[in-house]
Amino acid sequence: MASAAEQLAANLNFSALAKSEELKNRIWFTLGALIVYRLGSYIPIPGIDSLALEQFATTNSSGILGWVNNLAGGALGRMAIFALNVMPYISASIIMQLMTSVSPTLEALKKEGESGRKKINQYTRYFTVILAALQAYGIAVGLQGQGGIVTNPGPFFIASTVITLTGGTLFLMWLGEQITSRGIGNGVSLIIFAGIVANLPSGVAALLELGRTGQMSFFLIFAIIILAFAVIAFLVLVERAQRRLLIQYPKRQVGMKMTQADSSHLPIKINTAGVIPPIFASSLLLLPITVANFSAGQGPDWLNQITALLGHGRPLYLVLFAALIVFFSFFQTSIMFNPKETAENLKKSGGFILGIRPGEKTADYLDWILTR
Incomplete structure (x- = not known):
């Protein structure tokens, strides 16, 4: 929705x-x-x-x-x-x-x-x-x-x-x-x-200050700005992209009239889960790490080890972050789009995907599209 x-x-x-x-x-x-x-x-x-x-x-x-x-x-x-x-x-x-x-x-x-x-x-x-x-x-x-x-x-x-x-x-x-x-x-x-x-205005001001003091060339600053706009444009493209599955509806008799065969499209977003997976992943990692950082070496040994191993940008942190994003991408997709429920609704309305049998085969096909 x-x-x-x-x-x-x-x-x-x-x-x-x-x-x-x-x-x-x-x-x-x-x-x-x-x-x-x-x-x-x-x-x-x-x-x-x-x-x-x-x-x-x-x-x-x-x-x-x-x-x-x-x-x-x-x-x-x-x-x-x-x-x-x-x-x-x-x-x-x-x-x-x-x-x-x-x-x-x-x-x-x-x-x-x-x-x-x-x-x-x-x-x-x-x-x-x-x-x-x-x-x-x-x-x-x-x-x-x-x-x-x-x-x-x-x-x-x-x-x-x-x-x-x-x-x-x-x-x-x-x-x-x-x-x-x-x-x-x-x-x-x-x-x-x-x-x-x-924090965006202060970040831009700090970037311009680096250029003013000569610590960073203006060409590099310009390249960073162009790259930022390119990344935003790519994210918008991926977020808005969708695959439209052709749904066929056979001829049906309504009262004394025979309706013509019809067709429509079932839109499936490329990024069905949206931005939820990285938000979920970061929130799970932040709960223990934030407390560990505030202890600053004065807490228990296991908290200090968490701070050392899961520091922002550390290899273990990146691996866990990526793994959680992948997990929550599949998890959130399964919540937002239920292939079995969608296939059942299509079957009840008389619709079908061309070349795919209604019911379980349609559910398997939709699940394959979502998870491949």
């Missing part, structure tokens, strides 16, 4: 846009919600020395901590109330989807329709609270281990940090749901996108 944003892009009409009050209200609501998110990214949690935190963030900006900070729009480096972003919610969603595939109880809930989906979403929210609290606790303990960052270390700081960061994640989860229902759709994805784009 196409998202509200995809429908907007497919049916974009500027004259109609100017007259559509509902659409303008949705756009303004989305912009307002994203502004609230950005403002919250600058509100620090209590009990933090900003100068000491800035030095710590600068020292660790090139590792996994810096990458997480970029995803959060700089909120983690400022230790803002939205420092955890929506990553605990994404991790909870992954685990719930996996459990739905293996648990008969959750599978039965899923088949109940809207009521079952609401129950599963509620379980996901509960699990988000648990993951966010655990991650916030790890960060609070890690910050106390960094001399000078926490002004008044102790149980009160840990408790206030856990409550603040967990509350920030829950607010962003709610805000994403509001953007989905009252805005232009894909609320959680838009929040992640806003966090990434927020």
Whole structure:
């Protein structure tokens, strides 16, 4: 099912846009919600020395901590109330989807329709609270281990940090749901996108500063900009690309009339899973690594080993990241497009793929197209 944003892009009409009050209200609501998110990214949690935190963030900006900070729009480096972003919610969603595939109880809930989906979403929210609290606790303990960052270390700081960061994640989860229902759709994805784009101006400014000081030639800067646009264009091409399967419908008698044979197309996206697999993969890897980085060698040996082996850009990290992306690509595709269900619906409507028998053979053919 196409998202509200995809429908907007497919049916974009500027004259109609100017007259559509509902659409303008949705756009303004989305912009307002994203502004609230950005403002919250600058509100620090209590009990933090900003100068000491800035030095710590600068020292660790090139590792996994810096990458997480970029995803959060700089909120983690400022230790803002939205420092955890929506990553605990994404991790909870992954685990719930996996459990739905293996648990008969959750599978039965899923088949109940809207009521079952609401129950599963509620379980996901509960699990988000648990993951966010655990991650916030790890960060609070890690910050106390960094001399000078926490002004008044102790149980009160840990408790206030856990409550603040967990509350920030829950607010962003709610805000994403509001953007989905009252805005232009894909609320959680838009929040992640806003966090990434927020660092774009500073990144461009830093690149131009390298050219101004002579540390990088302007030709190389120009080549980087062209490469960036080429990558974006390629990603848009892949994201919009689809394979259209020809569906045939035989002649049928309706009442006293015989309808003519008809045909249509079944569109199957080349990238059916979208951007979900890398988001899922990164969120699973970030949970233990973020806590390990905050310990900075003062935690248990196994945490220090995680930091050493799974540093951002390290071979083991890249292998695990790639393997998780492949796994979640197949997993997410199986959730978004069910070959057996699609084949059954085609059979009920009298449609068939030319040269493929209806039913199980059609399901196998669709599965082969998706997974090859």
